[in-house]
Amino acid sequence: MQLKGEVALVTGGAAGLGRAIVDRFVSEGASVAVLDRSPAGLAELKEAHGDAVAVVEGDVRFLDSHREAVAKCVETFGKLDTLIGNAGVWDYSTALVDIPDDTLSEAFDEMFSVNVKGYLLGAKACLPALYASKGSMTFTISNAGFYTSGGGALYTGSKHAVVGIVKQLAYELGPHIRVNGIAPGGLGGSDLRGLKALNLQDTSISSIPLADMLSQVLPTGQMATATESTGAYVLFATRAETVPLTGSILNYDGGLGVRGFTEANRGSLLDDHFAPNEVVGRVAP
Numbered sequence: 001m002q003l004k005g006e007v008a009l010v011t012g013g014a015a016g017l018g019r020a021i022v023d024r025f026v027s028e029g030a031s032v033a034v035l036d037r038s039p040a041g042l043a044e045l046k047e048a049h050g051d052a053v054a055v056v057e058g059d060v061r062f063l064d065s066h067r068e069a070v071a072k073c074v075e076t077f078g079k080l081d082t083l084i085g086n087a088g089v090w091d092y093s094t095a096l097v098d099i100p101d102d103t104l105s106e107a108f109d110e111m112f113s114v115n116v117k118g119y120l121l122g123a124k125a126c127l128p129a130l131y132a133s134k135g136s137m138t139f140t141i142s143n144a145g146f147y148t149s150g151g152g153a154l155y156t157g158s159k160h161a162v163v164g165i166v167k168q169l170a171y172e173l174g175p176h177i178r179v180n181g182i183a184p185g186g187l188g189g190s191d192l193r194g195l196k197a198l199n200l201q202d203t204s205i206s207s208i209p210l211a212d213m214l215s216q217v218l219p220t221g222q223m224a225t226a227t228e229s230t231g232a233y234v235l236f237a238t239r240a241e242t243v244p245l246t247g248s249i250l251n252y253d254g255g256l257g258v259r260g261f262t263e264a265n266r267g268s269l270l271d272d273h274f275a276p277n278e279v280v281g282r283v284a285p
């Protein structure tokens, strides 16, 4: 177990990627505090993991929620080693032209208050405990932190903002606290919701055929699931493996940045060269 004895705080840990991270961290021997706005999701977490998790119902847009989560974490587990800032919302790639004039300001405030302010408030609330433990922060970004069309201007702007926050906090908090980011691509097993301001709060990303879309464009040829996207979070939280790691962002997105000029290489460059039955040392399926 790579995280035995470590204590993590995960925001948005009651569903999707955050839930997968909590499940994985517990399996690696960690104790995990979770801040989430979903009482049902938190109850499921407690049912699944018992005393290995401490749950706090709250909203990442408010500093008091984060303070309560940190207090519950330290009270329950005695310390905090790593913050995983993860709770987020999406805009279903709504183009600026399609956002009504009288809705744009509210939609911006909602998006940035969750995806950007929520991370900063979490970092702020965790500073005393992470200074004491000389721990780390890892923030979930997205391919939208680097490339277009993973969201609209609001989501893409929010994720680009997090890239800057990771770099600045790594500068400010070193050498006491390491700060990094992980930028997944489209994920299976997510329940990501849209903005209330756009009447998308009850729309789940699971209603989109993302796997079919991404399998055509990704160099890896497949959409990763949330569970398949937890390994980097374990690595980034593993003290012995991350002495030099701060201010870094891992593009964990199936290769979106190298998908080619018109389309992803579908494997033919190798398939045409190595006839499948002639490859030396090939292990029969």
Ligand SMILES: NC(=O)C1=CN([C@@H]2O[C@H](COP(=O)(O)OP(=O)(O)OC[C@H]3O[C@@H](n4cnc5c(N)ncnc54)[C@H](O)[C@@H]3O)[C@@H](O)[C@H]2O)C=CC1
Pocket: 011, 012, 013, 014, 015, 016, 017, 018, 035, 036, 037, 038, 041, 058, 059, 060, 061, 086, 087, 088, 089, 114, 140, 141, 142, 143, 183, 184, 185, 186, 187, 188, 189, 190, 191, 192, 193, 205
């Ligand atoms: N779903 C995807 O394809 C991708 C998601 N991401 C990012 O991954 C992170 C997690 O998203 P998913 O797991 O997909 O979504 P999800 O909706 O499945 O899980 C997010 C969790 O955060 C909670 N949450 C949302 N707003 C909150 C708030 N204001 N206060 C407290 N809790 C709140 C929700 O209740 C939920 O449990 C987000 O930052 C998202 O931008 C990045 C790349 C791809």
Ligand SMILES: Cc1cccc(O)c1O
Pocket: 090, 141, 142, 143, 144, 150, 151, 184, 185, 186, 187, 192, 205
């Ligand atoms: C494809 C996709 C869908 C929702 C959120 C994301 O960050 C993303 O990359």
